[in-house]
Amino acid sequence: MTDYLAPQRYLPHEAPMCLLENVIEVTETSAHCQVKVSPDGVLAPFLNSDGALPGWFAIEIIAQTVGVWSGWHTMRAGEESVGVGMLIGGRGLRCPAGQFPAQTLLECKVTLLMSDEKIGSFEGEILADNRVMASGRVNTYQPDKNELKQLF
Template sequence: MTFLAAEHYLPHEAPMVMLENVLGVGKDSACCEVKVSADGLLAPFLDQHGQLPVWFAIELMAQTVGVWNGWHAQQEGGEPQLGMLLGGRGMRCSIAAFPAGSLLVIHVSQLLKDDKLACFECTIASRDSQTQVDTQLVQARLNTYQPEAEEAKRLLQGTAT
């Protein structure tokens, strides 16, 4: 199966789309990739050494959850909807920054879903371009909330009841 670029499944606009390619979407999982490159999507966020600080991992994982959600919405004839990151747990990182030139592979897998709330197990790995072997760098669990369209509008306007 072929997929559109990640931006087609997210309710974001540049420069806040931080994923390039969608590698796969399943019933309960999604996998995306992005290259840490001075001429790529992540360029505005790189440090003076061309590296991406590891705290961007949360956003990369959250956007992969967003791709999963947007792809499923499109399969049902809908549009990508705003989702909210409630928090993360158990984040473990083996590095302080993603090195320049790294190809990052982000995988999310839904652990549970209850109406509007969901929990995803997430990993980020670096893929070796020659061997195609992934080395896991980050692992975390993200908790998300999917408001209804009107609820999201009220929340963004500060009038939630």
């Protein structure tokens, strides 16, 4: 069994923008992370008056799980710091309930569909109690240092 670092170690995000709490598993083609919808957790700043997380956060939770996958592989390859990845789009994103209820433990799982040096496509789903709460495909872009310099 592999011991994983906290999600923010694999992402270029600082609080409160890291929306994940635990890394459960990373493989060659997948990643699995968790976060609890709780007023004392990382999602607290984003909860509505009922203590629920709006469903549109699903795309960012899926994208950050992809970022954990990418960051873990970057660190495994010997790089000291993780790069910036960009979410360039989503397809078929659904969150039928429109929100994630208070006190729900969310399991986000992503599976690599296709990638090259810069572009990646991942199928993602967010589950609670083995029920799919949200799903969809995200496409990402990994700019190189020169491209980042031009952007910023």
